[in-house]
Amino acid sequence: MADTLTGRVTGRAVTGPVDVHVDLLIPIDTLLAEEPGQVAGFGPVPADLAREWATSDEVQVRRLFTYPETGDLIGMESRSRCYRGGLARLVRVRDRTCRTPWCDAPVKQTDHITSYARGGPTSERDGQGLCERCNYVKEHPDYLVGGDAGQTHVVTGGLSASSRPPAPPGHPPPTRSPIRRTLMNIEWQHALRHH
Structure with missing residues (x-):
């Protein structure tokens, strides 16, 4: 009808x-x-x-x-495989910048934390905003991504790092040692260059 x-x-x-x-x-x-x-x-x-x-x-x-x-x-x-519409906008607004640790590029793509092929659901908890480069790099077999929207973990070349979405407006961001952050950033960039 x-x-x-x-x-x-x-x-x-x-x-x-x-x-x-x-x-x-x-x-x-x-x-x-x-x-x-x-x-x-x-x-x-x-x-x-x-x-x-x-x-x-x-x-x-x-x-x-x-x-x-x-x-x-x-x-x-x-039940869709891809992040579209309101769900993609929600993840982009939540993350604001690329979720790869210490990549502050604007979010260009929305994708699964646990890949769809490995059973990751198309949900807010399994979604992350990434720059285009980081979204393609995470498909490398030596690059492991896990966690959820609250905290994403990345392991590559024996190095591991994690990221969280930025704090909502009006809430202070978590404090990190600037020296520790700089050292981890240097190690992270070194590991990415050698893959």
Whole structure:
């Protein structure tokens, strides 16, 4: 029926699969009981339908998890392989600069911390903002990346380092010894040159 309506409204026949993206707000009670889910821009949907969509491979569903009592957004993931739209913007705004330790380049790409091929979910917790160079370098077999959005760890050439997103405005950043930071920066750049 939707294909017929689309064809009549646009004057063009729908011949192939339609690329559908759904933002589905899921309270915990939707997963465990009969609390309805919410589709952004549409309204409530029955819990059984929300559970079916959340596990479907047919529809690109961005699952937005909400806290039961307040409805606050507490998590977001997508069944899509790539970071797009609101999820990509959220990661870019959170990280502001490249998450590779001591690379302060602007974020140009958003990608997984644990790669999608190794089972990393397309979620805010597994997303990081990177400059283009660092995003390509992390695919090198001797370059290991792990952790989550709170703290990302990088190991290469026997050296390890970690990074955190910048502190929110109004909160002081964590203090680090300038001498230690300079030494680690020199070691880090040396290790990257020799790979």
